[in-house]
Amino acid sequence: GAGVSQSPSNKVTEKGKDVELRCDPISGHTALYWYRQSLGQGLEFLIYFQGNSAPDKSGLPSDRFSAERTGGSVSTLTIQRTQQEDSAVYLCASSQSVEETQYFGPGTRLLVL
Amino acid sequence: GENVEQHPSTLSVQEGDSAVIKCTYSDSASNYFPWYKQELGKGPQLIIDIRSNVGEKKDQRIAVTLNKTAKHFSLHITETQPEDSAVYFCAASIWGSQGNLIFGKGTKLSVKP
Numbered sequence: 001g002a003g004v005s006q007s008p009s010n011k012v013t014e015k016g017k018d019v020e021l022r023c024d025p026i027s028g029h030t031a032l033y034w035y036r037q038s039l040g041q042g043l044e045f046l047i048y049f050q051g052n053s054a055p056d057k058s059g060l061p062s063d064r065f066s067a068e069r070t071g072g073s074v075s076t077l078t079i080q081r082t083q084q085e086d087s088a089v090y091l092c093a094s095s096q097s098v099e100e101t102q103y104f105g106p107g108t109r110l111l112v113l
Numbered sequence: 114g115e116n117v118e119q120h121p122s123t124l125s126v127q128e129g130d131s132a133v134i135k136c137t138y139s140d141s142a143s144n145y146f147p148w149y150k151q152e153l154g155k156g157p158q159l160i161i162d163i164r165s166n167v168g169e170k171k172d173q174r175i176a177v178t179l180n181k182t183a184k185h186f187s188l189h190i191t192e193t194q195p196e197d198s199a200v201y202f203c204a205a206s207i208w209g210s211q212g213n214l215i216f217g218k219g220t221k222l223s224v225k226p
Contacts, residue, residue, distance in 0.1 A: 004156070031212055042119075042202060042216040043157070050212060059213065091156055098212035101147070104156035 002026065004105035006092050012111045013082055021077045021108045025094030032075050033102060034067055037089040046090075049075065050098055082112045115140040117205050119217025126193050127225050134220045136203035137185040143205040146186050147214065148177060151200045160201075161188070164208075193224045 005024045013019050025032050034046040045059040049069045060066070064082075069075040079086055089109050093102040116139040126132050138146075144165040149157035163170045163177045163186065170177050174193075179186040190197055200221050204214040 033213060035214075035216075040219075042117075042218040043204075043214070045213040045215065048212050056213065093156075095212075099145075099208045101159055101162065102214065104149075104158070106154075106156045 004092055004094050004103055006090075006105040006108050008108060009106065010109045010111075012113065014113055015084060016081055018078065018080045019082055019110065021079075021090050021110070023075045023077070023092030023094075023105060025073065025075070025092070026103060027073075029094035029096055029103075030072065031095045031098050031100070031102075032069055033093045033095075034075070034077050035091045035093065036061075037091055037107070039088070043091060046077070048098075079110075082110075084112050086110065087112045115143060115205055115207075115215040117203060117215050117217045119203050119220060121220060122218065123221045123223070125223045125225065128193060128195060130193055132188075132190045132193050132197070132222055132224075134188045134201055134203070134222075135185060136187070136205075136217050137183075138205040138215075139184065140205070140207070141181075141184065142207050143215075145206045145208040146177070146179060147204050147206075148188050149202045149204065151202065151219075153199075157202060190222075193222075195224050195226050198222055198224045 030051045033048040035043040064080045067077045089107040091107045093104045095102045147162035151157040176189040203217045
C-alpha cells in the first residue's frame, strides 16, 4: 500500500520567508510525528499528534515553528521567518497508534539562503 | 529527558564480515528500541526492533540484543553485503506514555566488496 508521502521533496527559500511542509500519513494511522535531521546528525523530535488529543509540541525549537493536522489526516509544518539554521531535512512519520512502529516518509530538504 | 549515545560513528567492514553497532540510553523507563536504516536521499526504514521484556531478537542476518541493567543495546549484522551500506540509527522510546523516538546520531556503515 501507499506509504507516508511528503511535499515538496526540496524547498529553497530566502531568509525571512515563511515555508509550509506537507505530510500525508498512511491511511488509518492515528499518530503522526515530525522530526528534523540536520546534516550529519540524528533525528530531532519536533511535534506529534495522536488522534484528537492536543499535540505534544515539546520538541519545537522556537515559536517560529508550528504544525497542524486537519481532519486527523494531513499535517502541515509551518516555519515562519526562516533562518539559515533551519536548513535541514524535515521528516514525517506515522503509526497506527503511539505503541506501533513508526513509518517514515522521504523527507523535505529545506535550504534557507 | 532521554539521551541516546551511539558508537561508532563510522564503520568499515569487508563483505562477509560481521558489523556491530552499540547504543546506550539514559532513561530506565524506556521500553522500546528500534533500529532504522537510512539510504542516501531516503527516509529511515525500520529494520528490527526490541521491547524491554525481551533480551534478544533475530531476523535472518540481523539481530538486536538488550541489556536493561546496563542500559545498552546493540545491532549485529552477520555476513555483510555491499547493499548493507547505509546509515544506521538506534532509538529509544517509552511506549504507553510518550510516542516520540529519541535517536542516536547514527553510524555510517560501509561494506567493501
